[in-house]
Amino acid sequence: xxxxxxxxxGVGGQGVVLASAVxxxxxxxxxxxxxxxxxxxxxxxxGAVVSHIRYGDTVAxxxxxxxxxDVLAGFEWAEALRWLPYxxxxxxxxxxxxxxxxxxxxxxxxxWGVPYPPLDPTSIAGRTGAVVLIxxxxxxxxxxxxxxxxxxxxxxxxRFLDLSDAAWEKAxxxxxxxxxxxxxxxxxxxxxxxxxxxxxxxxxxxxxPLPERHYHIDVNEAWCKDCGICPSICPEFCLALDDAHRxxxxxxxxxxxxxxxxxxCPDFAIRIVTPVGAQGGAR
Amino acid sequence: MTTSMIETRERALLSGNEAIARGAWxxxxxxxxxxxxxxxxxxxxxxVTYEDVDTRWATNEKVAVDVALGASLGGARALAVMxxxxxxxxxxxxxxxxxxxxxxxxxxxxADDPGMHSSQNEQDTRLYARMGLVPLLEPSDxxxxxxxxxxxxxxxxxxxxxxxxxxxxxxxxxxxIVVLEDRAEVPVGGFHPDPSKYVMLPAYARGRHPVVLxxxxxxxxxxxxxxxxEGADTRVGIVxxxxxxxxxxxxxxxxxxxxxxxxxxxxxxxxRSFAAGxxxxxxxxxxxxxxxxxLKAAGIHVEGKAYFPRTGELSPDLVHDGFAALGLxxxxxxxxxxxxxxxxxxxxxxxxxxxxxxxxxxxLGAVVTGDIGCYTLAALEPLATMDxxxxxxxxxxxxxxxxxxxxxxxxxxxxxxxxxxLHGGVPAxxxxxxxxxDITVVILDNGTVAMTGGQEHPGTGRTLSGxxxxxxxxxxxxxxxxxxxxxxxxxxDVSATLRAIEQAMAHRGPSVVITYRPCxxxxxxxxxxxxxVDADACTACQLCMNLGCPAILWTSETFxxxxxxxxxxxxxxxxxxxxxLCPPRAILPVQEVxx
Numbered sequence: 001x002x003x004x005x006x007x008x009x010g011v012g013g014q015g016v017v018l019a020s021a022v023x024x025x026x027x028x029x030x031x032x033x034x035x036x037x038x039x040x041x042x043x044x045x046x047g048a049v050v051s052h053i054r055y056g057d058t059v060a061x062x063x064x065x066x067x068x069x070d071v072l073a074g075f076e077w078a079e080a081l082r083w084l085p086y087x088x089x090x091x092x093x094x095x096x097x098x099x100x101x102x103x104x105x106x107x108x109x110x111x112w113g114v115p116y117p118p119l120d121p122t123s124i125a126g127r128t129g130a131v132v133l134i135x136x137x138x139x140x141x142x143x144x145x146x147x148x149x150x151x152x153x154x155x156x157x158x159r160f161l162d163l164s165d166a167a168w169e170k171a172x173x174x175x176x177x178x179x180x181x182x183x184x185x186x187x188x189x190x191x192x193x194x195x196x197x198x199x200x201x202x203x204x205x206x207x208x209p210l211p212e213r214h215y216h217i218d219v220n221e222a223w224c225k226d227c228g229i230c231p232s233i234c235p236e237f238c239l240a241l242d243d244a245h246r247x248x249x250x251x252x253x254x255x256x257x258x259x260x261x262x263x264x265c266p267d268f269a270i271r272i273v274t275p276v277g278a279q280g281g282a283r
Numbered sequence: 284m285t286t287s288m289i290e291t292r293e294r295a296l297l298s299g300n301e302a303i304a305r306g307a308w309x310x311x312x313x314x315x316x317x318x319x320x321x322x323x324x325x326x327x328x329x330x331v332t333y334e335d336v337d338t339r340w341a342t343n344e345k346v347a348v349d350v351a352l353g354a355s356l357g358g359a360r361a362l363a364v365m366x367x368x369x370x371x372x373x374x375x376x377x378x379x380x381x382x383x384x385x386x387x388x389x390x391x392x393x394a395d396d397p398g399m400h401s402s403q404n405e406q407d408t409r410l411y412a413r414m415g416l417v418p419l420l421e422p423s424d425x426x427x428x429x430x431x432x433x434x435x436x437x438x439x440x441x442x443x444x445x446x447x448x449x450x451x452x453x454x455x456x457x458x459x460i461v462v463l464e465d466r467a468e469v470p471v472g473g474f475h476p477d478p479s480k481y482v483m484l485p486a487y488a489r490g491r492h493p494v495v496l497x498x499x500x501x502x503x504x505x506x507x508x509x510x511x512x513e514g515a516d517t518r519v520g521i522v523x524x525x526x527x528x529x530x531x532x533x534x535x536x537x538x539x540x541x542x543x544x545x546x547x548x549x550x551x552x553x554x555r556s557f558a559a560g561x562x563x564x565x566x567x568x569x570x571x572x573x574x575x576x577x578l579k580a581a582g583i584h585v586e587g588k589a590y591f592p593r594t595g596e597l598s599p600d601l602v603h604d605g606f607a608a609l610g611l612x613x614x615x616x617x618x619x620x621x622x623x624x625x626x627x628x629x630x631x632x633x634x635x636x637x638x639x640x641x642x643x644x645x646x647l648g649a650v651v652t653g654d655i656g657c658y659t660l661a662a663l664e665p666l667a668t669m670d671x672x673x674x675x676x677x678x679x680x681x682x683x684x685x686x687x688x689x690x691x692x693x694x695x696x697x698x699x700x701x702x703x704x705l706h707g708g709v710p711a712x713x714x715x716x717x718x719x720x721d722i723t724v725v726i727l728d729n730g731t732v733a734m735t736g737g738q739e740h741p742g743t744g745r746t747l748s749g750x751x752x753x754x755x756x757x758x759x760x761x762x763x764x765x766x767x768x769x770x771x772x773x774x775x776d777v778s779a780t781l782r783a784i785e786q787a788m789a790h791r792g793p794s795v796v797i798t799y800r801p802c803x804x805x806x807x808x809x810x811x812x813x814x815x816v817d818a819d820a821c822t823a824c825q826l827c828m829n830l831g832c833p834a835i836l837w838t839s840e841t842f843x844x845x846x847x848x849x850x851x852x853x854x855x856x857x858x859x860x861x862x863x864l865c866p867p868r869a870i871l872p873v874q875e876v877x878x
Binding site: 081084085115124 | 458533599625627645831833841
């Protein structure tokens with residue numbers, strides 16, 4: 001048998017590495033040569049995590065070559081998209097409908113944001129074989145622990161691999177914490193049975209960029225006594241005291257119009273001017 | 284993975300690091316010393332689970348090699364482990380250990396990080412082998428990682444030399460099947476004083492250099508024994524080693540390959556005869572054109588880096604592209620571009636005690652020299668409060684220099700973790716006090732080596748094997764060095780931390796702020812009562828968002844056209860930082876829901 005390739009992708013803390021150890025062990029139990037490769041380090045701490053597993057009669061490269069993975073499992077939607085180039089034409093995409101939106105992914109006045117991609121399998125139509133979109137996190141929660149979502153995903157992955165349930169169960173029992181073995185095996189079987197969701201049933205995040213607005217920070221220099229309250233509270237660091245201890249507006253562009261400076265100024269010396277025609281406005 | 288599990292199985296799935304630990308144990312290693320560093324860290328963590336090995340964390344990599352060399356001279360097989368940049372720290376001893384030779388076998392395992400998954404550079408350890416004239420073994424999978432470790436001890440004793448064992452991220456963090464064997468009991472040989480060999484006075488060292496060169500000649504011949512040749516193609520021959528060998532096999536399973544087990548010294552004559560049997564010779568190697576340049580210098584015509592990148596990791600795809608450019612295979616069909624997805628940089632954890640010191644520095648305005656650790660992430664948005672990060676302990680000396688330059692328009696502050704401070708920061712702080720540098724040093728003391736997964740260090744009071752020991756008292760150490768302006772604060776107290784750093788920055792001359800609070804993840808995961816956001820009270824000022832806490836998330840609700848926030852209570856550790864900052868007091872402990 002030529003080597004099979006599986007790519008597991010998610011976010012630090014989702015159990016990607018544990019799931020890949022389970023798959024590698026199940027393949028070992030089944031008598032195959034196995035190689036599994038992952039990257040630690042900076043990948044943890046909320047960053048993207050990916051693990052490659054290859055098994056077969058012989059395996060050379062520990063990394064799955066591009067466009068050859070039999071299965072790509074996304075523990076989260078955006079991470080599934082990231083590693084899509086590894087999936088073979090016609091390969092299966094298994095993905096948890098969970099969306100983990102990093103803080104930088106919301107462009108609300110932030111200059112460093114990149115929006116979260118819409119959960120829309122039609123956006124990748126023609127690039128995969130079967131698409132299994134499941135509510136793994138929800139299923140695991142129903143079973144009693146959302147952390148078992150990785151076992152639910154692996155249950156769905158197992159549909160596309162030729163490894164016996166006995167091998168999977170033995171591997172799960174070996175790697176998950178002892179008290180959670182039954183739960184994880186139950187979660188695994190739930191993943192085997194899990195129904196594919198209709199993307200239309202998944203609510204939108206509601207995090208589309210808001211209309212961009214600009215503000216003017218109006219300091220009445222005659223009233224300001226340079227006390228330093230507003231620069232110490234401004235969330236966006238728009239205000240500062242200069243070397244002469246005088247209040248200066250250093251970054252008006254970053255102002256989000258929160259008006260903390262205006263509200264907290266003991267001397268009514270600072271005012272945020274909302275642009276004409278902006279929605280919302282002062283309360 | 285516990286010892287019992289490994290020992291009851293004939294074949295086990297081991298990472299390269301676990302396999303190296305296993306190999307060292309099977310070889311009868313008695314003393315092992317390391318400083319944690321990705322991707323090498325798990326080696327000693329695996330070795331400590333075996334019996335009959337004295338396994339210990341060192342203060343830094345130089346101390347690790349010193350300890351291992353000392354143990355070797357005492358007649359015990361010894362192992363030192365580090366990441367590639369650790370060898371820079373250990374280079375002083377390493378270069379002269381090449382002259383002293385060994386007592387019992389001495390293996391120095393160095394894990395390179397091509398692609399810099401978790402490193403500040405991607406230097407190639409093979410160049411150190413050439414500089415030190417020390418043999419280097421390069422495994423290509425977990426089985427070889429174990430086998431070459433055992434072989435390393437034999438080579439070390441046979442040729443009276445330290446041996447480098449070069450791993451890479453794809454060896455260290457790749458699991459593969461390993462056949463397990465028993466431990467060989469190698470008795471301790473005892474220390475046999477020999478000043479002409481172990482006391483490197485100039486007069487004695489002059490006598491050793493020719494010995495090293497003569498040894499190198501014998502090793503070059505020996506390296507031929509570690510070569511494997513396969514395939515029958517006479518058109519193209521491929522010279523490779525390490526994990527690139529696996530990529531070559533992946534792309535061209537039937538290729539004519541000469542695989543080297545020892546890549547320094549290079550078995551040039553063996554390669555010359557291989558070259559004579561093929562029309563074209565190609566070298567596939569990661570990072571530097573090390574073999575390629577050696578072969579070219581020997582007058583062997585060879586192609587290499589013209590087809591394979593010199594930067595980053597190789598992969599089966601890059602090797603395929605190189606072979607396609609050489610006309611050996613059809614080009615890959617170009618994959619369609621993936622749909623755009625979100626950028627997901629790593630973040631400081633929810634409840635990370637490093638958050639507020641950096642938030643304070645951003646608030647106060649400073650030129651901040653950083654160091655190596657989790658807190659390097661403070662260089663990224665939204666904290667974005669780090670101006671330099673170069674090497675272990677460099678923050679303090681660089682701050683001293685920046686202050687001396689007169690070119691910094693703001694106060695200069697060095698930020699350094701507790702383990703990094705003990706590793707390489709202490710001499711620099713002495714220098715700052717000695718030369719009365721006008722800097723502030725913030726020691727971010729979280730009581731662990733957090734970046735590599737929470738290891739013990741000399742300041743934690745525990746050893747690698749979990750035994751209690753004396754802990755370095757950081758405030759007392761700073762006072763002993765001569766720091767007069769010393770502040771110790773809890774970084775969960777936002778105003779106290781801001782105040783302490785502000786006062787220290789105002790002090791003329793060197794000042795130190797120690798922010799002490801245990802890491803949220805290690806040695807135990809801390810989870811207190813979580814907080815929630817009262818959406819009716821939230822004015823969407825987003826002040827909390829600038830902490831960069833991953834538990835604070837955006838919502839679809841807005842206030843005056845700005846987006847409100849919410850807290851993921853599963854992730855929230857209850858650190859209270861955002862609640863301390865929230866101007867409308869909209870962030871409350873969960874139990875107050877409905878009250």
